[in-house]
Amino acid sequence: MPPDNDVIDSVSERIRAAAAAGTPLRIRGGGTKDFYGQSLEGGILDMTPYAGVTSYEPSELVVTARAGTPLAELEALLAAQGQCLPFEPPYFDAPGLRATVGGMVASGLSGPARASVGAVRDYVLGLKLINGRGELLTFGGQVMKNVAGYDVSRLMAGALGTLGVLTEVSLKVLPVAPAEATLRFECGQAQALDWLNAWGGLPLPLNASCWVEEAGSGTLHVRLRGAVAAVDAACKTLGGEKKDNRESTGYWQACRDQQHPWFQARQAGQDLWRLSVPQTAAVLDLPDSPLVEWHGAQRWVRADAGQAQALRAAALQAGGHATLFIAAGAHSTGATARFDALKPPLDRIHRELKREFDPAGILNRGRMAAGW
Template structure:
């Protein structure tokens, strides 16, 4: 389906009062509230429309497979530094931006929105709009392009996106340490205050043994010096690489919901202590914690996250009609969200209910 056909479909839906459910590869259907409406696929909007390796910028249509884009970048020794998640082979670039989920390297590289330079969207009136551009300095005032990151398609259909890319680091090493969660959090905070090429980390306990995996990336001399300074067990690259892919794509045991349980994602300051919520996997140097819990424990988890200065999301619920996925918004933020929705999608055409049941 062409951009023109998509635009006309949206105009027709707005005129008839219909709701459309935007969908790319469908690999994140579980994330967020169940969206309502007739499916509107973005898979026909595919292809890399511009790539300037020397400028570190690529422009891609939303339905392009993420694996296809990453393969093209890899040929030129470049990558998406935030390490986007691949839940399945069908992951698309548009879905990556709409969900705003970054992988293990987010702790050092930054979030998805930091790499979005510009977008072309179709709003709820069926208007084709472009925001931002292909250079960082092109943004002045309110950065609408980054507003689309994490909006889960509630504000508009992403047709095309321009992304900043970075060279692949010349050196990488993974160190493994045996330690408790409390010790891992303490050490990660200490290391974070030192000039070390820290890139990613994850801690988990299996069979009563806590293990911290730490990935270093950067110049060869810097990585080698950090390995000597930090100690630990240095893993061979052929052993470490599959583990980091499993962490990125949430295939580690700590991500699999226990039988009859839910998987919660907790975002807190890196300095937050152990939350004592049960089985936990820690990422992003302590800033992201994954917790296994029984249904009905949402209030306890959200209270613990709030007391630690963060918030909690029901990431993979056992029951489709379970607790509200995202933390309820404070009144001022709720008002801003609703006003933005009315501005971009006044007729409520897109992904109704995907962020919040009544939004």
């Protein structure tokens, strides 16, 4: 493996050459999220050689890792100290060996606990990146209160690499909860949403939830995490069937990585849509029974081609938006019209940011939106 500075210099030189020629570059780590986004243009800029944890202070709850670091490697290091990334970043890679730290931040995707603990961006303290001019820039730091003005570090979470090539990220981590329990309830979607809305107003250690209908029967799983006394008390208050923790760990990992049977049952000609709506939104008029996560705020839908307009309309009416998460038959190639169109003022801000960070428009061109 080449020395670290050589990797950075090589990436910078390649970006400068691409900018001068106007040729796009496709930033890539392990490739586990190649399906996500609108377009995959240009030659691959592989960031996996730039890997490794550069700093970890368990007592300070801060870790710094290079972009190419395998996510599984980072989480194993944290687990050895009784700590974790509480937002449960998805791997979308069964063994978990290819997903990287850079891809985790660039995609901005979070797992089952997101509604309770926050998203990836909430844990980004600082980062280093190479912009579209080939310049290595540093933003933020290793403490929470390190920003005066625009928080560029968190801006990169979910930017899909369109603003720069991430090279290093500092993250806040948390201790693993002392206690955990998963409860199972048999109920319809409306009842599940009513319960989740009611429980959300109570002092309960709700951490994750998943409702799904299979073979005509609806089931709600709720995960509790927190102090031992709080989890025990919540179990008595809520009732339901208490599941084995080892079995439940596999269940929640399957939800995180879309290995749950509901996801696996998606037909070859169906798209997978993600509808982001308020947690209090009622049951939506959808073409198929959804899988509901995040206490009602995230609703996964399997839909045939041509139903995009109806799904976007349903999400908009509920006060949210819809994303074509995986196009039918496309797991390694992009597709158009993945994201809802931005309103003019927000679209203008996005485009101006793109021009500032990547004036030649070469980094992950078209991944976020057509034309940039």
